[in-house]
Amino acid sequence: MNSKKLSFVIPCFNASKFINQNIDRLIKFLKKKKYKYELLENGFSSKDIAAGRKVLNSKRITMAENTRKFEDAFAKKIGSRYALMVNSGSSANLLAAFAAGNILRKKRYKIGDEVLIPVLCWSTSVWPFVQFGLKPVFIDVDKNTLNISINDLKKKITKKTKAIVLINVLGNCSDLFEIKKIAKRKNIILIEDNCESLGSKLKNKYLGTFGDFSSFSFYYSHQITSGEGGMITCNSDEDYEILFSLRSHGWFGGTRFYSRKFASYNKYAKKFSNLDPRYIFSNSGFNLRPTDIQAAIAHNQFKRLDELKKMRNINRNLIIKKIKNSKSWNNQFYFFEPVKNLEPSWMGLPILLNEKYKKRKKKFIDFLDNAGIETRPIISGSFVNQPASKLYNLNKNNYKYPNAQKIQDLGFLIGLHTKKISTKNLNLIHSAFFKIDKIN
Ligand SMILES: Cc1ncc(COP(=O)(O)O)c(C=O)c1O
Incomplete structure (x- = not known):
């Protein structure tokens, strides 16, 4: 590929100049040379592949039984009341951002409120909150742990602070008990981006159980992987119901193959008796569902x-x-x-x-x-x-x-x-x- 061809492919795209100037490096990156010591080795066992293949062979690959089983096992092991699988860690953060400000949530933030975020972060630790309409205020990190600096955090909390996003970096964390206490005292919503730290425990409590919402990633290089995949956990019925709808088009109760009965079912059924109860849209929504193939692979890895x-x-x-x-x-x-x-x-x-x-x-x-x-x-x-x-x-x-x-x-x-x-x-x-x- 040469630069002429590239500008043909992306005429008038304003990144084309940058790409053309860096074309050699880009091609080298895309060809991906073989390393002797890679960032990650092939993370899949033959049993993981077999679990994925079994779902494919069943011809029912959309979210269903395997997803539900994995979610239940995940919540049980890490000690969270609810776990909900999504198609990536970024999607888990997106759900957290929009669920915490959702109109059906009693305690919620609003457009224009401030969210504190460690500046050593991944892009999609930040964007969902900006996309919701929050104003990010960055916090420096502790140079010994890579994690959010509690001193800087305390300095930057103001009346406008309505949420804190924590990031547990590469398996490590800050004093999450202390941060949880601060958030509780100040009535701030705590979101824990645990995409890099599945399996770490602080004083015997799993990371990913400290936030009002906590997110996980099963991308290729993470503690477990399904290629792409993620999870979000929460502890209240209210939050679970909101997450459930947001994940799947705003659909109340979910899809044909994976539905849950919520306490508010009767309310909707009575009030909207003119609707087919299987097709009630009770909230705004995205489509962030995983496939059952991802769930089967990730669940198998999770057991290890x-x-x-x-x-x-x-x-x-x-x-x-x-x-x-x-x-x-x-x-x-x-x-x-x-x-x-x-x-x-x-x-x-x-x-x-x-x-x-x-x-x-x-x-x-x-x-x-x-x-x-x-x-x-x-x-x-x-x-x-x-x-x-x-x-x-x-x-x-x-x-x-x-x-x-x-x-x-x-x-x-x-x-x-x-x-x-x-x-x-x-x-x-x-x-x-x-x-x-x-x-x-
Ligand atoms: C801290 C953090 N948050 C979020 C993500 C996004 O996860 P995913 O790649 O599954 O979208 C990552 C990805 O590596 C991450 O490191």
Whole structure:
């Protein structure tokens, strides 16, 4: 593909200039070279594939029994009253954003209210709330855990603050008990983006059970995967009924193959007796449903969650030990420790370079890439640096975020796999990492 062809494909699209200027890098990215140590290995077992294939063979692939079974098992294990599967973690956040402000919710925020969000975030941790009409106020993160800074959070709470979005980063978290207390005291709705931390427990309580709504992602690189997929949890009947309708066209009770009877059924049945009770639309809505294939695959993976978590933990310890026990070790790298009382379920291994290597970071990342070690930034760096944030002027008050900036400037991530890391790969990581002292 050359740039002429590309401008033909997307005439007058204002990103075409940018793409054409970066065409070589883009093609390299799309071809995706083979790494020796990838961000993730093939996450599917033959049993996962068989579970998905069974649904496909049944020819009923839309949301049905498998989704319902997975939701029930999920809610039971993590200790939430309700769990509702969706087609991605982003969709779970979208549901949370619109459910928390829904007209049928007694306690709700309104267009123009403020939402506090850690600035080290994923794009769809922010956009659903902006799309609803809230004003985001970014909060810096704690440089030791990557998670929301409680000090900065306390400073930025005002009368206009009606929601807090927490992000539990890569298996780690802040003191969620403290944040929950603050939210309760100030009557603020708490939304917990737990897309990166399924399986982590704080004081024996699963992350993803602290928010009024909590979201999960089953995208390819996450703790469990169905390729695409997500979950949202909540604890009240009111919220569950709202989520249920919003997920599926605003449809009361759901589709033919997956319906629930809600307490308000009689109210609707009486009031709208002129309607077919199976086709009542009681709320606004999206279509964010998963397929039953995704549910079957994710459910099968979910049964192995503890095992996957254990192996990632073992691999993390092996990599850190290999680096820190090396005779070349001179604090070149910083590894983030779990917050106190956390039993972590890691997603990837985030690493910070020593400040003195700041100018070498790009060269070092390129070096790792050429050595066959795949890396990526920690989430998306400080979100206020992203063009989309500038386009919509999200950082209106021009706050600075020194810790998130530092994490963007010095941080990167390598994968943590669910099979024991080979000695060959341990040696590869060791020898490539310590080349940092030779790059200039
Ligand atoms: C913190 C966070 N929130 C939300 C998402 C979105 O999840 P999904 O890719 O399933 O849409 C991600 C994705 O990686 C994420 O890291």
